[in-house]
Amino acid sequence: xxxxxxAPVPLALAPPYLLFLGDTVEPGFAKTAFGLRDWAGDRCVxxxxxxxxxxxxxxxxxxxxxxxxxxxxxxxxxxANPGGVIPPHWIDALAQAIEAGLDIASGMHVRLVDQERxxxxxxxxxxxxxxxxxxxxxxxxATGRKRxxxxxxxxxxxxxxxxxxxxxxxxxxxxxxxxxxxxxxxxQTGIMIAGDGMPIDSVVADFIAGAAESLSPDAAPDHWDVxxxxxxxxxxxxxxxxxxxxxxxxxxxxxxxxxxGRTHTLGVxxxxxxxxxxxxETTMKLGRRTNPAIRCGGxxxxxxxxxxxxxxxxxxxxxxxxxxxxxxxxxxxxxFDALIAECLRE
Amino acid sequence: xxxxxxAPVPLALAPPYLLFLGDTVEPGFAKTAFGLRDWAGDRCVxxxxxxxxxxxxxxxxxxxxxxxxxxxxxxxxxxANPGGVIPPHWIDALAQAIEAGLDIASGMHVRLVDQERxxxxxxxxxxxxxxxxxxxxxxxxATGRKRxxxxxxxxxxxxxxxxxxxxxxxxxxxxxxxxxxxxxxxxQTGIMIAGDGMPIDSVVADFIAGAAESLSPDAAPDHWDVxxxxxxxxxxxxxxxxxxxxxxxxxxxxxxxxxxGRTHTLGVxxxxxxxxxxxxETTMKLGRRTNPAIRCGGxxxxxxxxxxxxxxxxxxxxxxxxxxxxxxxxxxxxxFDALIAECLRE
Numbered sequence: 001x002x003x004x005x006x007a008p009v010p011l012a013l014a015p016p017y018l019l020f021l022g023d024t025v026e027p028g029f030a031k032t033a034f035g036l037r038d039w040a041g042d043r044c045v046x047x048x049x050x051x052x053x054x055x056x057x058x059x060x061x062x063x064x065x066x067x068x069x070x071x072x073x074x075x076x077x078x079x080a081n082p083g084g085v086i087p088p089h090w091i092d093a094l095a096q097a098i099e100a101g102l103d104i105a106s107g108m109h110v111r112l113v114d115q116e117r118x119x120x121x122x123x124x125x126x127x128x129x130x131x132x133x134x135x136x137x138x139x140x141x142a143t144g145r146k147r148x149x150x151x152x153x154x155x156x157x158x159x160x161x162x163x164x165x166x167x168x169x170x171x172x173x174x175x176x177x178x179x180x181x182x183x184x185x186x187x188q189t190g191i192m193i194a195g196d197g198m199p200i201d202s203v204v205a206d207f208i209a210g211a212a213e214s215l216s217p218d219a220a221p222d223h224w225d226v227x228x229x230x231x232x233x234x235x236x237x238x239x240x241x242x243x244x245x246x247x248x249x250x251x252x253x254x255x256x257x258x259x260x261g262r263t264h265t266l267g268v269x270x271x272x273x274x275x276x277x278x279x280x281e282t283t284m285k286l287g288r289r290t291n292p293a294i295r296c297g298g299x300x301x302x303x304x305x306x307x308x309x310x311x312x313x314x315x316x317x318x319x320x321x322x323x324x325x326x327x328x329x330x331x332x333x334x335x336f337d338a339l340i341a342e343c344l345r346e
Numbered sequence: 347x348x349x350x351x352x353a354p355v356p357l358a359l360a361p362p363y364l365l366f367l368g369d370t371v372e373p374g375f376a377k378t379a380f381g382l383r384d385w386a387g388d389r390c391v392x393x394x395x396x397x398x399x400x401x402x403x404x405x406x407x408x409x410x411x412x413x414x415x416x417x418x419x420x421x422x423x424x425x426a427n428p429g430g431v432i433p434p435h436w437i438d439a440l441a442q443a444i445e446a447g448l449d450i451a452s453g454m455h456v457r458l459v460d461q462e463r464x465x466x467x468x469x470x471x472x473x474x475x476x477x478x479x480x481x482x483x484x485x486x487x488a489t490g491r492k493r494x495x496x497x498x499x500x501x502x503x504x505x506x507x508x509x510x511x512x513x514x515x516x517x518x519x520x521x522x523x524x525x526x527x528x529x530x531x532x533x534q535t536g537i538m539i540a541g542d543g544m545p546i547d548s549v550v551a552d553f554i555a556g557a558a559e560s561l562s563p564d565a566a567p568d569h570w571d572v573x574x575x576x577x578x579x580x581x582x583x584x585x586x587x588x589x590x591x592x593x594x595x596x597x598x599x600x601x602x603x604x605x606x607g608r609t610h611t612l613g614v615x616x617x618x619x620x621x622x623x624x625x626x627e628t629t630m631k632l633g634r635r636t637n638p639a640i641r642c643g644g645x646x647x648x649x650x651x652x653x654x655x656x657x658x659x660x661x662x663x664x665x666x667x668x669x670x671x672x673x674x675x676x677x678x679x680x681x682f683d684a685l686i687a688e689c690l691r692e
Contacts, residue, residue: 144582144614205554206547208586236490236593236636240554243579244586268490271635282631289617290582 011136012196013105014073014128015043018097019059022090023052024079030055032107032189033078039168039193045070047078050093064093064100074103074130076192084109084133094118098127107132107188132188135203135211142209142248144290149219152297152343153251154229155283157273158266159238161259162302162329163229164190169329170255171226173340181224184215186245190228200230201241208241212248227251233282234274235265243286250290253297253343254283260301260314276322297343298325357482358542359451360419360474361389364443365405368436369398370425376401378453378535379424385514385539391416393424396439410439410446420449420476422538430455430479440464444473453478453534478534481549481557488555488594490636495565498643498689499597500575501629503619504612505584507605508648508675509575510536515675516601517572519686527570530561532591536574546576547587554587558594573597579628580620581611589632596636599643599689600629606647606660622668643689644671 017040019033027034036044037057046062049055057078064075075097077086086094086108094104094112098121106112112129113119122129152170154163164187171183183190185197198215200208216225227249231238246254256279265271274282280296287294299318303311311328315335318326325342327335363386365379373380382390383403392408395401403424410421421443423432432440432454440450440458444467452458458475459465468475498516500509510533517529529536531543544561546554562571573595577584592600602625611617620628626642633640645664649657657674661681664672671688673681 142583144611144617201550201552203551204547205549205551205587205590206584208551209583233589233632234635237488237555238552239593239632239635240586240588240590241551242586243589244551247582247585265490271490285628286579286585289580289585 016045017074017076018067018072019047019078021049023050025054029081035189045072064097068100077106086110103128105130132191133202139207140210142213147218149223151225151251152253153227153249156232156257162257166257166300166329167226167228184225184227186228186230208244209248212245247290255297257300298339303328362391363422364413364418365393365424367395369396371400375427379403381535391418410443414446423452432456449474451476478537479548485553486556488559493564495569497571497597498599499573499595502578502603508603512603512646512675513572513574530571530573532574532576554590555594558591593636601643603646644685649674
């Protein structure tokens with residue numbers, strides 16, 4: 001694509017949302033709905049479950065018609081089941097939502113726009129079917145041009161250990177300090193929480209960095225984009241996504257996310273986890289290519305499985321070892337305040 | 347996708363080929379046809395040009411019917427014009443080729459399978475439309491599992507400076523020494539030359555390393571895959587492709603390709619080229635993740651613009667500086683023999 005191509009239109013959901021849980025019985029499959037409740041609760045009017053469901057977000061149960069009357073604009077499928085399929089017995093409920101005047105948003109692998117009945121109805125009722133995993137058209141090749149504004153990227157020693165929650169917590173802390181900032185989502189759940197974003201792992205390989213550039217455009221000098229990391233530079237399957245995201249994001253600051261006790265890469269037998277110091281060194285070295293001023297703002301530990309004293313002891317050890325603030329963003333407190341201060345240091 | 351998914355069927359062209367040049371007047375746009383003539387001449391029966399063409403491969407001109415009679419199985423579009431479009435006035439000629447009994451292969455961005463008339467004809471005549479830039483279905487996520495056999499990957503200080511020609515020359519040199527080896531193509535022209543391969547830059551980001559794993563499967567212990575590099579780790583737009591290819595290829599040996607005199611990254615203003623030593627160090631460091639025994643086999647210089655004496659002097663300087671064999675694979679000679687010997691060293 002030429003460099004004069006128009007900027008891609010970001011995926012965007014119209015709030016507020018009705019969270020759809022289908023007939024899910026396994027809480028682990030409803031992570032997207034829980035993420036929305038926890039991080040975008042003010043944009044969720046209620047939940048819609050089918051008979052047989054054994055999972056609830058605790059939000060008020062309502063039908064699509066009731067949700068529409070309560071102001072809802074989009075039914076969000078809050079489930080990520082194995083295989084990413086939309087079961088046939090959900091189609092009636094989704095069809096009713098369209099008839100009630102709602103857009104439908106899905107992060108499933110199976111696409112809404114391939115469901116003939118939903119497409120027909122969406123056309124008839126003038127509603128949108130938004131497949132979060134489908135990148136917007138028109139993503140350009142990266143230019144490498146330095147953009148205005150400031151950027152923070154979360155990176156990890158592995159996948160699935162807190163890069164999204166850390167970025168969300170940092171964005172919330174920035175906002176609480178009156179700093180002009182945006183959370184920039186790069187994955188399915190993040191995009192639903194933010195309301196827009198770029199499914200970076202679904203972009204064609206040549207356009208990863210270009211997609212990252214599009215996601216965090218030029219901004220005011222004091223504006224911060226807090227960008228959700230994806231994959232890991234040391235992950236044998238997803239490292240390409242992570243390097244493209246790093247180069248395209250041009251972060252001024254990165255925060256390393258780690259889960260204490262995790263010793264091996266998830267789902268990849270035989271791969272020991274890299275040390276936090278290795279991740280810092282490699283991210284610095286590679287990140288300098290597009291932002292020579294890149295620096296590490298601290299270390300975020302996912303200590304959900306530990307008690308408060310053990311977590312605090314761990315922070316002290318790691319702080320000493322790396323000479324950087326260490327905190328669990330979900331615990332907050334002084335440790336996290338110190339990490340935020342280091343990220344914002346001029 | 348699950349790890350039990352069937353291996354993707356590689357793109358595969360049926361030889362021999364009729365090279366189609368359309369009405370091209372600019373030799374630079376016919377690089378694919380020239381590459382096929384130079385590297386797969388034994389699989390090319392002739393060329394087919396339209397009125398107005400000012401480019402020739404020097405092969406015998408023949409119509410699709412004549413080519414079919416001479417044994418051709420596939421008409422290969424040997425042109426890569428700006429934008430990658432198939433001009434409407436080529437469609438008649440492509441239709442005639444299908445009617446003559448030929449498959450059609452194209453590396454254009456615009457896809458053959460989106461050309462209604464060609465699809466109808468291909469169906470009627472039982473011929474295939476092969477879009478080289480469209481990855482095969484079923485590419486798995488990488489497993490990181492160490493595979494049997496040996497692998498060599500060409501890497502570069504930049505794009506477009508000889509990674510494909512270097513890999514082809516090394517594969518040819520291996521074959522000349524009686525070594526069981528395969529050239530593994532990762533780009534449009536390489537795939538056409540090899541007859542099969544994986545368009546690594548067109549794969550969805552999550553599957554880059556998985557695509558590289560599929561491209562060079564388990565092999566006999568003494569077998570070498572010589573893998574065509576793509577992009578460059580220091581390229582601000584394409585680094586993700588290069589890292590995924592590096593991790594998925596698990597090379598035992600890599601060769602660094604460089605063009606003397608090139609000081610800046612092509613098409614990306616403001617980016618100085620990394621030093622050869624930086625590329626070696628970074629490739630070693632990142633490559634060790636999936637193959638701890640990775641090593642550099644030498645440096646390939648593209649000296650097409652220099653006279654023989656200047657080139658030889660340059661080889662000596664770089665050999666001294668890096669302590670590695672340095673050669674121009676297209677010049678061959680003792681310098682290239684030394685590089686091949688170093689690549690094969692136990």
